[in-house]
Every structure is written in C-alpha cells, then in structure tokens.
Amino acid sequence: MKKIVVVSCEDEIKKYFSSLENNYICEVIPFNYEQSHVFENLLSDDEALIILSIRKWEVFKSFLDNNRMRINGTIVIAGVSTELDQKVVKDLCKVDRFIKGVINTDLDIELNYPWFNLLVNPTFSGIDQDELEVVGANIDTIVSSAIVELERLKTIHEKLVPIREEKFKGLSAISKFGAGESAGGEFFDVLSNDKEVLMLVARSRSYLVSSMIMGQFDELRSVQNFNNDKITEYIENVQNEIAQAKLKEEKRKLDLLFVRIDLKTMKGQVWRSGGSLLLNDGKVVTEESFTLNRSSKLMVLSSGLLENSPGKEALISTAVEKKSETSREILNEVFYTLRNEKKGMFFSHDATMLVFEVDKNAILQI
Structure with a gap:
C-alpha cells in the first residue's frame, strides 16, 4: 500500500489530502514539521510520496535543507495560490531537482487526481x-x-x-524498544516535573492514529500538573479525533497506558485500555492505583511486546524470575527471550518495556 506522508505546520493541508484514501490504495499519514524526528522511517521510505506544505516558508525550507538527503521518496510541495506565486518558490522549483511537483490546494482535490494517477498508481510501458x-x-x-x-x-x-535511561527525584527509569513488522506501531514517552512523573505507552494499527497520539501528547508537555482532568481530556481528544477520521474499523484500534507517579509518596495511578501490563515487584497491577516502596521495581510490558513469541505467559515469567536482578539485566533477559523466537529481521509487533526503580535511600512522604 502506497504511503502518502503529508507534512505541515499546523495541519493546514491535512484535511485536503485525507480523502485520497477513498480513491486510491494508499494510507495518508499527516504530521507536523516538529514531529519529523519520530517519523524518520517514513521519510526514508523510497516508495513514499512526501507532500510538504509551504505555508510557513522558513519552517519548510529549514526542514527540506536538514532532511533532503534522508528523504528517499518522491517530494511534492503544496500550498494555496498566493503561497505558490512567490519568487522564492519559483526559484526553488527551477534549481531543486529533488522536488518533483507542485499541488495547488486552492483547486478542488479532484483536479489534482491526474497527479495522483501518476504518483500513486503509475503505469509502465512494455x-x-x-x-x-x-x-x-x-x-x-x-x-x-x-x-x-x-x-x-x-x-x-x-x-x-540498546537502552534509554532517565533519572528523576528518588526514581529512575530504564527502557528498551524493538521494532516490529506490523503497521502503525508503538510510541512511548516519559514527562516529569518536580512533583510527578507521567508515562505514556500507546499502540496503534495505523500511522494516521500514531500521528494523532503524538499531536495530542505534545500539548501535555506544556502543562504544569498532570492532573486527572488533563489526562482524561487527552484520552477523549484522541478518541474523538479517531472517531472523526476516515479509517477502516481495524485501523481504529488503540491501546493506551498512562501511569502517573507522585515523587513524594511514590504512589501511582493507572489509566489503561488494551493489553499492556504492569508488574509491581513481580505482582500484576490490576487496580487503578498502586504504591512503590524503597528499591521497588515497576515493570511495564507493552501489549505489542506480549503479543510476540514466545507469548504473554512466558515473557511475564521471565520478567518475574529476574525481578531481583538490576533493571538493565531484566530488560536484556526479556529481549533476549524475544530475539530467540524471532523468525525474521524484526519482531512481529513493536515491543516496548520500561522498568521504574525507587532509590533505596529515597525519602518518602507518608
């Protein structure tokens, strides 16, 4: 299936190109310029069609200059008539052979179908x-x-x-990710302030849904406190955006796991939908809250990880058996188990695992 990657400043051309999925065998994947580091694999896909908005010329030009040699797909620029009718645009098109076309978004999308007949469903002579x-x-x-x-x-x-490590007040986090072959994939991040830590692990079956998750999560980075209302609002916004998108039913599926830990009390709260799993010192967390003690380890196993061979029970058993080892050793052992069952170059599904560990000398508020 052809991937059409739509890169813009503020989703200004996202809606215009989203209807292409109804007329071509393709997947439209929108994201903003500042998110490009997360979607590097799409930019390097030599089969992808990369559509770049020129709404903010300096942002577009900086992105193109920084990524020109990483983009292997076909580059097309897009904008309204007034944006395209500029000397800098004409000069760029005159000298830059990486740019293969220009799309005027003032026109009805149907008038640009001849472009996509060529770019998405090309025909070849004998x-x-x-x-x-x-x-x-x-x-x-x-x-x-x-x-x-x-x-x-x-x-x-x-x-x-192999491993990402982070340090907070009285708490450390170590994580590892393995790429899978299935569409969409997993995304995780950890935000923090002086009072608390917020972790998100998300899994989608579509790059479009992944883009929605990223866009909404970026807004959480600027908040002062990760309170219940903010997290609930995030979940509702993502769900509403998915509901309004033109996606097949199987592409709408979304796994979300939020964990918030108070750095003073080491008490945690959980928001969960999907198959991700939490182990608190080797015991499965089934409630919406938990408490960590000094030297406690909270293991997070993503739903994608657990769907890989040798399966959920075997992977949980491996993690529990190694709970007394260092956090790094636990991660290495679980991923060693996964690699032994791997049949190709990649896992069947993206695999994410994090281990949070409370300092043995942490001062905890009772």
Whole structure:
C-alpha cells in the first residue's frame, strides 16, 4: 500500500489530502514539521510520496535543507495560490531537482487526481523480456547486499544504543524498544516535573492514529500538573479525533497506558485500555492505583511486546524470575527471550518495556 506522508505546520493541508484514501490504495499519514524526528522511517521510505506544505516558508525550507538527503521518496510541495506565486518558490522549483511537483490546494482535490494517477498508481510501458531478466537479476543482487548490510547495522545499533535511561527525584527509569513488522506501531514517552512523573505507552494499527497520539501528547508537555482532568481530556481528544477520521474499523484500534507517579509518596495511578501490563515487584497491577516502596521495581510490558513469541505467559515469567536482578539485566533477559523466537529481521509487533526503580535511600512522604 502506497504511503502518502503529508507534512505541515499546523495541519493546514491535512484535511485536503485525507480523502485520497477513498480513491486510491494508499494510507495518508499527516504530521507536523516538529514531529519529523519520530517519523524518520517514513521519510526514508523510497516508495513514499512526501507532500510538504509551504505555508510557513522558513519552517519548510529549514526542514527540506536538514532532511533532503534522508528523504528517499518522491517530494511534492503544496500550498494555496498566493503561497505558490512567490519568487522564492519559483526559484526553488527551477534549481531543486529533488522536488518533483507542485499541488495547488486552492483547486478542488479532484483536479489534482491526474497527479495522483501518476504518483500513486503509475503505469509502465512494455519492457523487453531480456531487459526485464537483467533488471531482476540486478535487483536480487542489490536486495541480498542490502539485507546483509541491514543485519550488520541492526547488530551495531543494538550494541551502541540498546537502552534509554532517565533519572528523576528518588526514581529512575530504564527502557528498551524493538521494532516490529506490523503497521502503525508503538510510541512511548516519559514527562516529569518536580512533583510527578507521567508515562505514556500507546499502540496503534495505523500511522494516521500514531500521528494523532503524538499531536495530542505534545500539548501535555506544556502543562504544569498532570492532573486527572488533563489526562482524561487527552484520552477523549484522541478518541474523538479517531472517531472523526476516515479509517477502516481495524485501523481504529488503540491501546493506551498512562501511569502517573507522585515523587513524594511514590504512589501511582493507572489509566489503561488494551493489553499492556504492569508488574509491581513481580505482582500484576490490576487496580487503578498502586504504591512503590524503597528499591521497588515497576515493570511495564507493552501489549505489542506480549503479543510476540514466545507469548504473554512466558515473557511475564521471565520478567518475574529476574525481578531481583538490576533493571538493565531484566530488560536484556526479556529481549533476549524475544530475539530467540524471532523468525525474521524484526519482531512481529513493536515491543516496548520500561522498568521504574525507587532509590533505596529515597525519602518518602507518608
């Protein structure tokens, strides 16, 4: 399925291109320029169509200059007539051979369908059979070399950047992520202030839903307190945005896990939908609240991780058996178990695991 990546400043062209999914075999994936670091894999996809808004010229130009050599897909710029009718735009189109087209969003989307007939569903003239066989042999050689190189890079990556570590007042967090083959994927982040820590683990089955999760979560970064109302509002906003989107039913599924920990009392609250799991010192957390003691470990196993082989029970058993080990050793053992069952280069599903550990000398308010 063709991926159409729509990058804008404030979702100004998101709605315009969303209807393409009704007319082409494609997935429209919108996100804002400041979120681009999260979607680097889409930018590097040589089959993707990358549509860039020029609403804010400096933002667009900075993004293009910084990512030009990372983008392997087809680049098209988009804007209204007044935005396109500028000397800087014309000069760019004249000299920049990376840009393959211009779309005027003042026109009805149907008038731009000829573009998408070419870019999304291209047709090819006949090719001589002998030429086709030579091309096929060359592609096989390139693919074989690419697979070997990818394996080498993955091994180096796991050695160099296997784990993310963060430190808070009286609490530490360590996490690991493994990429899967399924669409959508998992996203996690940890926010904090002097009083509390807020963790989100989210899983979607669509890049569009992933973009919605990211967009709404960015707004939480600016709040002073992660109170119940803010988190409930976030969940409702995401659910409403998904409900209004033109998505197939199977693409609407969303797993969300919020955990908030008070750094003074080490008491936690949980908001959960989906199959993610919490283990407090090896015991499954089933309630909406929990308490951590000094040296306690809270393990977070994502729903994607638990759906990988060898399965939920085996992975939980591995984590519980290693609960007395260091947080790093627990992560390594669980991911070692996953890798032993892996049949291809990637897991079947994205896999995320975090371990929060209370300092043994933490001062806790009773």
